[in-house]
Amino acid sequence: MNLTKRMLLHGVTGLALASTTARARSAEAAEPKLGPAQTAKGPFEPTWSSLIEDYKAPDWFRDAKFGLWAHWGAQCVPEAGDWYARHMYIQGSDQYDFHAKTYGHPADNGFMEMYPRWTAEHFNPDELLDLYTAAGAKYFVAMANHHDNFDAYHSKFHDWNSVRVGPKKDLIGMWAKAARARGLKFGVSNHSAHAWHWFQTAYGYDPEGARHGERYDAFRLTKRDGKGKWWDGLDPQALYGGAVMPLPSGISTIEDANAWHEKHDRVWDENPPKENPAFVRQWYLRCKDLIDTYQPDLVYFDNFDLPLGQAGLDIAAHYYNASMQWHNGKLEAVINTKHLPAERRMAVIEDVERGLRRDIEPHPWQTDTCIGDWHYNRDRFTRKDYLPAETVIHRLCDIVSKNGNLLLSIPVRGDGTIDSEERRIVQDIGSWMSRFGEAIYGTRPWKIYGEGPTAVESGMFSEGKQKPFTPADIRFTTKGSILYAIILGRPLTDVVTIRALAGANIQRVAIVGSDTPLPFACDAQGLQVTVPSEDSHDFGIAFQIRGQNLV
Missing domain, CATH: 3.20.20.80 (Glycosidases)
Known part of the structure; x- marks a missing residue:
């Protein structure tokens, strides 16, 4: 009808x-x-x-x-x-x-x-x-x-x-x-x-x-x-x-x-x-x-x-x-x-x-949020209190590990332009995505979303309650036979430990985007990966991990 x-x-x-x-x-x-x-x-x-x-x-x-x-x-x-x-x-x-x-x-x-x-x-x-x-x-x-x-x-x-x-x-x-x-x-x-x-x-x-x-x-x-x-x-x-x-x-x-x-x-x-x-x-x-x-x-x-x-x-x-x-x-x-x-x-x-999920969702979903007010607010620019690029990247990694997408709004001024702070944030997002996007695009969740100490607030409008992620927080994604482990912040030491991979049969670890394998060891405490300082990034890094029966 x-x-x-x-x-x-x-x-x-x-x-x-x-x-x-x-x-x-x-x-x-x-x-x-x-x-x-x-x-x-x-x-x-x-x-x-x-x-x-x-x-x-x-x-x-x-x-x-x-x-x-x-x-x-x-x-x-x-x-x-x-x-x-x-x-x-x-x-x-x-x-x-x-x-x-x-x-x-x-x-x-x-x-x-x-x-x-x-x-x-x-x-x-x-x-x-x-x-x-x-x-x-x-x-x-x-x-x-x-x-x-x-x-x-x-x-x-x-x-x-x-x-x-x-x-x-x-x-x-x-x-x-x-x-x-x-x-x-x-x-x-x-x-x-x-x-x-x-x-x-x-x-x-x-x-x-x-x-x-x-x-x-x-x-x-x-x-x-x-x-x-x-x-x-x-x-x-x-x-x-x-x-x-x-x-x-x-x-x-x-x-x-x-x-x-x-x-x-x-x-x-x-x-x-x-x-x-x-x-x-x-x-x-x-x-x-x-x-x-x-x-x-x-x-x-x-x-x-x-x-x-x-x-x-x-x-x-x-x-x-x-x-x-x-x-x-x-x-x-x-x-x-x-x-x-x-x-x-x-x-x-x-x-x-403006919210996250606590665990992996069975159906695809999306977070929508904004780096400021939905409609342009000059006070945000004056105070320099837009959502930082680092926070955007960390939330993106958390969302993707749980079967979601992130839709991010960049407020536009009446004349059709964005301001210099917004432009810098967008460019900073791109600096991380251009290096580590392989761990994001085309991926699917692993058996668990990740590990680390930072609890995730769940539901609509929950992002205001969300504590910042730390380098001890790790998120996982997969693509084919590859497991990706994304560290949510610059590692504090030159050895990163991934406890979820304790006892796993790991064959190769590399930084996403690099052909050079990294030194690693794997025991009952987890996978320990040695990361050269020049391969790090302020927002965090992503590992490409291969092994038997990982995915």
């Missing part, structure tokens, strides 16, 4: 459906092979049971191990950190204060006024992708939209897009071309399924102060108000999502307003919004357009489970079937979602946001 029929059965009728079908009909003419509401045919049905039964993670993802990500949009223009578009409407927040001081009160100058300022004037995807390829990334992901409900591509179903507004460029198209020219797999991240509630703060007001009770810009602006202005012909309500659950009148303290927002408009589940059924239809059309137009190798959904109930299942089945059509019957598609129950981790690849 297609999505239109299913939505009719669930009561999405009249104006809610008509508001999106007119544009869908006009786009069908440009898509004669597959209309906007039609899905690709193939073995996958839009049910969890079908996705679980038929999906298998593609080898390219399991082999790639390391990807880089551009989490970039108009929220990077103020250079004030994450969730700017939401928090600038919450009186008492740092971003509200920054916005009022820098751009004016949000009743006068709301978030939509960031788009004329987001010109991406120095954006050079070729230069950035050269840097990221040199750093060892095997896939690249670009943010297609965030919770601020703006499409960074030539969207057929959403006028608030980067071709019409702001940069006036098809950013996803530019990223895709640059990534594929360098042999990278290309992915997109889609965060827009939560826009319907996340952006409701734009319909609020100051509960205190000289302008208390005066509603912010989203509450009063309509398409008619744009006549003669930069946004002439655009409807602010299509950007902000409509006043589904605005802050009720009469709240008179910041504390009470914050409590209301936390309880009512941070609806972090994946149920379709009963208050806004047209949003589901529009999300489906936009997401399908993104997939059909750019044919990504990976789609990251910033959701706990697939987004928006049945619509997410429809998209997943369509994407998998379409991928098989694009690749002559071979499934090459990856979907990432978060916080999945164990029984669904065979259907998509689970992502653990």
